[in-house]
Amino acid sequence: MDEHEFLAERFEAHRDQLRSVAYRMLGSLAEADDAVQEAWLRLARSDTAEVANLGGWLTTVVSRVCLDMLRSRKARREEPLDTHVPDPLVASPDPDPAQQAVLADSVGLALLVVLETLTPAERLAFVLHDMFGVPFHEIAPIVGRTPATATQLASRARRRVRGAALPDADLPAQRKVIDAFMVAARAGDFEALVAVLDPDVVLRADFGAAGPSRLTHGPAAVAEHAFRFSGGGALVRPVLINGAAGLLATLAGRPVALFSPIIRGGRMVEINIVADSDRLARLDLPELG
Structure with a gap:
């Protein structure tokens, strides 16, 4: 060698x-x-x-x-940051060992959304220190600051990240809520749909260059958007998105949207949708069949 x-x-x-x-x-x-x-x-x-x-x-x-x-x-x-959804890691609902290893090392999509709002230096300090254990005296020269300032950068980031919605860990419970959501959306049952949405639910739909992307607040407005998502003749199947339950919508064998809800206490508190066809085409998605 x-x-x-x-x-x-x-x-x-x-x-x-x-x-x-x-x-x-x-x-x-x-x-x-x-x-x-x-x-x-x-x-x-x-x-x-x-x-x-x-x-x-x-x-x-x-x-x-x-x-x-x-x-x-x-x-x-x-493009505005509040409608951008980072690239998701997508796997089948029953991933193979290689996919399980990747998902086990992943972070939630909602956390990545919050990281997008940080300054570059804040993001680097938080990621390196809080996620990978790099000491601040090693982070400081990378961002061109003192160790004390690097510590402050990570602390500011940490306060922002605390607001990231974390899903319940029970995957079957997550899927049950998603199933109820889709049944209600397909039936046009507004009340049943609102029942699985948190009063402060936020929906972020990223259409990329095809735009316009959308940021929607509140159960009523989100429910209206859900009716549109469930229509159009798309085939919707379960997937794992960054380790949490989600949906992949395909039309004529091509991916058209990834639906990634954050579920806590039996309700959706945040929904992130990637409907950017260019990005979807580049993602490593499960076999579409």
């Missing part, structure tokens, strides 16, 4: 961890892969003979790349 092959083998041992960091930092699977690839290119160009902790070195490199990408994205972003 030559030196390049040896280096590639060492890099591959860290790839999954690096992708996890990048996905949480960016909320985009394609951009996460780009960040990991850039880390490999930088590794291949670097002299790492004196690097004692390659995993830590690579995490720092990926973090710097992600920070630059977040800052560039913030400068050019045109």
Whole structure:
């Protein structure tokens, strides 16, 4: 094995961890892969003979790349943040061992939505420290701040993240609520539909460039949107989205929407819908059949 092959083998041992960091930092699977690839290119160009902790070195490199990408994205972003839904991780309702491993390492879509509202530095400090245990004295030089300021960045992010809706852990209970929602929507039963919605429910529908994307508040308005989602002749099937119960809608064998509700106490408190055809085409979705 030559030196390049040896280096590639060492890099591959860290790839999954690096992708996890990048996905949480960016909320985009394609951009996460780009960040990991850039880390490999930088590794291949670097002299790492004196690097004692390659995993830590690579995490720092990926973090710097992600920070630059977040800052560039913030400068050019045109679509409103409140209607953007990050890329979901989608699996069949009964995932195989490989899918289970990925889902076990995933974070909820609602948390990723909140992370989108943070500044790039806040997001990096929170993700690295709170999710991956990187100490603040190592985070500080990445964001160009002191360790004390890096601590404050993570603390501000933590206060925002506390507002993220976390689903009940019981998957069968989640599916029961989703089934009741769909039955009511298809039957046009407004009262039954409202009964499974939290009084403060929020629906976020991201249509991407096809727009307009929507942010809808309250059971009545969300129920009206649900009637539209359940119509149109689409085939709707259960899936797991970032480890929680959700739905994949297809039309003529092509994905048209992912429906990801956050369910607490038997009611939907948040609904995130990805209906961006370009992004759906790029996602690794279960076999459509």
